[in-house]
Amino acid sequence: MNRKWYGLVVLLLLVVMLIGRSVEAASVVAPGAKVQKLAGGFSFTEGPAADAKGNIFFSDIPNNRIHKWSLDGTLSTFRESSGGSNGLYFDKKGNLLACEGGGRRLVSIDPQGKVTVLADKYQNKPFNSLNDLWIDPKGGIYFTDPSYGRRDNLEQDGEHVYYLSPDRKRLIRVINDMVRPNGVIGTPDGKLLYVADHGGKKTFAYKINNNGTLSNKKLFAPEGSDGMTIDNEGNIYLTTRVVAVYNKKGEKIETIKVPEGPANVSFGGPDKRTLFITARTSLYSVRMRVKGVQQEPTGTELGFEQDIIETSAGDLKITFIGHATLMFNFKDRVVHVDPVSREADYTNMPKADLILVTHEHGDHLDTKVINMLRKEGTQIVLTKACAERVAGGIIMQNGDVQTVQGLNIEAVPAYNIVHKRSGGVPFHPRGRGNGYVVTFGDKRVYLAGDTENTPEMKRLKNIDIAFLPMNVPYTMTPEMVADAANAFKPKILYPYHYGQTDPNMLVNLLKRSKDIEVRIRKLR
Numbered sequence: 115m116n117r118k119w120y121g122l123v124v125l126l127l128l129v130v131m132l133i134g135r136s137v138e139a140a141s142v143v144a145p146g147a148k149v150q151k152l153a154g155g156f157s158f159t160e161g162p163a164a165d166a167k168g169n170i171f172f173s174d175i176p177n178n179r180i181h182k183w184s185l186d187g188t189l190s191t192f193r194e195s196s197g198g199s200n201g202l203y204f205d206k207k208g209n210l211l212a213c214e215g216g217g218r219r220l221v222s223i224d225p226q227g228k229v230t231v232l233a234d235k236y237q238n239k240p241f242n243s244l245n246d247l248w249i250d251p252k253g254g255i256y257f258t259d260p261s262y263g264r265r266d267n268l269e270q271d272g273e274h275v276y277y278l279s280p281d282r283k284r285l286i287r288v289i290n291d292m293v294r295p296n297g298v299i300g301t302p303d304g305k306l307l308y309v310a311d312h313g314g315k316k317t318f319a320y321k322i323n324n325n326g327t328l329s330n331k332k333l334f335a336p337e338g339s340d341g342m343t344i345d346n347e348g349n350i351y352l353t354t355r356v357v358a359v360y361n362k363k364g365e366k367i368e369t370i371k372v373p374e375g376p377a378n379v380s381f382g383g384p385d386k387r388t389l390f391i392t393a394r395t396s397l398y399s400v401r402m403r404v405k406g407v408q409q410e411p412t413g414t415e416l417g418f419e420q421d422i423i424e425t426s427a428g429d430l431k432i433t434f435i436g437h438a439t440l441m442f443n444f445k446d447r448v449v450h451v452d453p454v455s456r457e458a459d460y461t462n463m464p465k466a467d468l469i470l471v472t473h474e475h476g477d478h479l480d481t482k483v484i485n486m487l488r489k490e491g492t493q494i495v496l497t498k499a500c501a502e503r504v505a506g507g508i509i510m511q512n513g514d515v516q517t518v519q520g521l522n523i524e525a526v527p528a529y530n531i532v533h534k535r536s537g538g539v540p541f542h543p544r545g546r547g548n549g550y551v552v553t554f555g556d557k558r559v560y561l562a563g564d565t566e567n568t569p570e571m572k573r574l575k576n577i578d579i580a581f582l583p584m585n586v587p588y589t590m591t592p593e594m595v596a597d598a599a600n601a602f603k604p605k606i607l608y609p610y611h612y613g614q615t616d617p618n619m620l621v622n623l624l625k626r627s628k629d630i631e632v633r634i635r636k637l638r
Contacts, residue, residue: 142349142359142368144387147401149372152390153189156181159392161246161341163202163210164382164406170390171210172378172397173199180212183397185384193227201246201341201378205253206462213244213257220244220257220278233257233278233285239269246297246341246378251304253280254326256288258295260312275309277326288328289320297342297378299350302407302446303429308350310339317342317352319364334364341378341392345404346446351379357391372398381406385490407446408464418458419635423579423606425555434635438478438583438611440561444554447519450487451561454480465489468519471496471504472528472563473547477611479503493518497548512545512570524551526574528565533587541588551577560604564611567594572601580604584620585613592616596623599630606630610637 157176164170170183171192180193180202193199198216205211210223211232218241219234232255234240247257255278261268275289275298289295294313300306300322307328310317317335320328339352348362357370357379374393382390386406391398423430431443436457442449447467453460454477466487471494472478479500488494494507495518501509508518510525517523526549530540542564549563551574560580565571567590582598583589589611590598599607607630609617617634624630 140367142345142347142402142404143370144401144403149370149391149398149400151373152183152187152397152399153181154396156395156397158377158394159397160200160377161202161213162378162380162382162390162392162397163204164380164386164390165204165210166208168383168386168388170380170382170397171202171204172390172392173202173212175200175215178216180210183390193223197221198243200244201257203247203249205249211247211249211255213247215243215245218243220247220255232282233276236270236276236285236287242268242270242273245295248298248300248307250300250322250326251302254278256298256300256307256309258298258309260294260296262294273313279326284326286326288326297339297353299342299344301344301348308334308342308344310342310352312338312340314338317350335360335366340376341380343379343381343389344407345381345402346407347404349404351389353377353379353391357389370400374398408448421633421635423554423557425557427555430554430557430559434608434637437637438472438563438581440581440610442552442554442559444521447521449519449521449552452478453483453487454478455483456480460486463487466492468492468521469494469496470523470550470552470561471500471507472549472561473497473542474499474503475564478564495523495550497546499546510548510550512548522553525549526551526560526562527568527570528563529568530589531566531568533566533589564589566590567598567601571598574602577602577604579606579608581608581610583611584609584617585611585615588613592619592623595620596627599624600627603627603629607632608635608637610635612638614638 156174161173162170178196180196182190182192197214199212200215201213203211212221220232222230241259242261245258245260249255258275260273273294274287275295277288278285292311296312297310299308307320307322315338319332319334321330343351350360352358353376357376359368361367372393376391376393378392380390387402388399389402419434421432428445433441438452439457440451448464449468450466451470460483496507498509501507512527514525528547528549529544530542534540547563550561552559557578560577562582582595584595609620621632
């Protein structure tokens with residue numbers, strides 16, 4: 115073999131090896147992790163669901179119990195006489211919702227064990243045997259109602275899927291053409307619903323409409339499922355003889371074998387990177403590379419205004435909390451900007467994947483709130499001055515560019531030119547504060563921080579959305595904001611941090627700038 119051909123063979127072998135390693139690295143299971151049995155001796159386990167801390171609750175249907183597997187590895191009984199509970203799911207208030215197959219009803223169980231019936235009839239006729247459920251980001255509930263076993267006592271005209279509205283006043287049937295619907299799960303943005311037709315041996319995907327109805331039915335997988343779940347990469351987990359993992363395109367990418375036939379799956383644990391599997395007489399788990407999803411809160415639920423911006427990589431949700439405080443939801447990430455307790459109670463706010471802090475003043479930096487929002491893996495981008503009070507952050511100086519949490523971030527100088535204190539010192543000296551340009555998909559979002567219409571700001575290019583401060587004497591006058599906007603021409607402009615300044619003054623100043631849309635939100 116001559117040297118040329120020898121070199122080609124070696125190159126091909128290296129490519130094959132790299133591809134093999136890439137495929138192995140792409141496994142949803144953590145490297146080296148194995149399925150482990152946590153507990154056994156049950157009759158038929160089902161319906162695993164994680165509470166906010168990551169503890170797992172699951173049903174033992176024939177024994178009429180709901181059990182709890184705690185983070186410390188202890189097993190306890192949460193509820194006796196459970197009504198033959200099957201599928202379980204926690205709402206955002208910490209209540210455990212259960213499909214009572216034997217009781218033929220959907221119930222909510224508060225942390226003290228008080229049971230509230232949410233639905234037990236459709237058109238004044240009892241359900242068949244409620245099986246599985248999923249709660250959408252608005253708080254509405256999708257649930258399946260098949261019938262296993264006897265079929266001569268059914269009062270409904272078939273086996274269907276239903277939706278209970280967030281206010282619990284409207285119950286509608288959303289699927290009526292399945293043989294035997296079973297598992298159900300939705301995407302965290304509330305756009306898609308996956309439903310398994312266990313009897314028809316197929317799984318379908320549906321578009322979720324604003325009123326809770328479903329449309330655009332598409333075959334997702336050529337097999338049905340008992341229970342199912344979703345991970346942060348959009349993969350769907352079906353349970354048959356194995357746990358079958360399908361990517362969002364409907365391609366089977368992996369199988370996870372379990373010693374007993376799996377009936378349902380759910381992510382849990384403190385970091386949501388443990389997959390819990392209920393399988394016949396036992397509860398199993400396996401550590402994962404991927405993690406469970408966190409539903410994106412709606413502006414209505416949080417009590418704040420919210421806008422949705424379409425990007426090439428999915429919707430960007432902007433929550434306007436107040437002053438200079440914002441929250442972004444993008445894909446599976448939560449980004450908090452200058453979170454401070456004076457603008458919101460952060461007790462029940464979503465934990466942060468990324469926190470951006472523009473400078474050290476009290477209306478932008480609140481160390482207690484930052485500690486509240488931190489979780490494992492949270493990253494904080496801040497200035498050098500802020501880093502003196504917050505440990506473990508990523509310091510960005512003016513002009514720096516970094517990729518954090520998969521987002522490109524540029525640090526833009528934020529400082530005063532005109533407005534100064536009585537001693538002649540600028541309210542915000544040059545080099546101390548940051549603005550940030552963050553790229554979400556194909557959208558560039560500029561968060562200016564406390565600044566005036568600086569040359570660096572006016573030289574910005576291709577800004578889709580800009581947040582510009584507008585309150586004197588600390589930042590800009592409406593005329594300064596208009597000057598800057600006309601220079602770099604953002605497509606959408608939000609005045610923020612505007613104190614007692616009337617934002618409508620800016621609207622009037624830019625009324626002839628047809629390419630700039632000024633949006634006023636409650637950011638005083």
